[in-house]
Amino acid sequence: MTVPARAVAPTLLQIDAVLSRLHGRPALQEVCRFLHESFPTYRWVGVYRLEGDALVLDAWEGPEATEHTRIPVERGICGQAVRENRSVVVEDVRSNPDYLACFLSTRSEIVVPIRDGGAPIGEIDIDGNEVKAFDATDRAFLESIAAKLAPAVHAAALEPRPPG
Ligand code: SME
Numbered sequence: 001m002t003v004p005a006r007a008v009a010p011t012l013l014q015i016d017a018v019l020s021r022l023h024g025r026p027a028l029q030e031v032c033r034f035l036h037e038s039f040p041t042y043r044w045v046g047v048y049r050l051e052g053d054a055l056v057l058d059a060w061e062g063p064e065a066t067e068h069t070r071i072p073v074e075r076g077i078c079g080q081a082v083r084e085n086r087s088v089v090v091e092d093v094r095s096n097p098d099y100l101a102c103f104l105s106t107r108s109e110i111v112v113p114i115r116d117g118g119a120p121i122g123e124i125d126i127d128g129n130e131v132k133a134f135d136a137t138d139r140a141f142l143e144s145i146a147a148k149l150a151p152a153v154h155a156a157a158l159e160p161r162p163p164g
Contacts, residue, residue, distance in 0.1 A: 024155035028059035036061040044127040066102040076100035081111035082120040110134040112142040116150040
């Protein structure tokens with residue numbers, strides 16, 4: 001368990017505060033930064049947005065950039081989460097044949113859909129450096145956050161993309 005029970009409600013209030021002052025990609029970026037800073041096992045935190053048949057990386061925070069800035073929905077754990085419209089927790093990425101490697105240090109991953117009207121429009125993707133870094137507590141916590149992010153994801157879709 002990464003998130004102590006006592007941290008859940010205050011964190012959700014802080015996310016609300018972020019989303020009341022920032023919109024679009026800057027809001028997603030600040031949510032990524034805040035989660036990465038607050039929970040040490042969240043080693044890399046990103047938000048992908050569904051654009052046609054691909055997931056586009058809109059914001060991330062972590063020690064390294066990923067080469068997977070655009071992931072076809074038929075690929076990876078990221079693709080699986082939107083295809084199946086459910087949260088996916090991978091306890092050990094080394095034993096998951098669908099895993100798309102980003103960082104040598106990654107051992108586990110959690111991907112949580114961001115939905116609008118029940119349909120996935122994006123996702124939160126978090127990598128951990130320990131096997132079984134994420135459990136049902138993380139899933140419930142991140143699903144609560146994802147439920148707040150649809151407006152920011154929609155707004156990000158309308159913003160010009162930075163080069164690269
Ligand atoms: N591992 C992901 C790709 C994205 S990186 O973790 C940043 C996957 O298997 O879809």
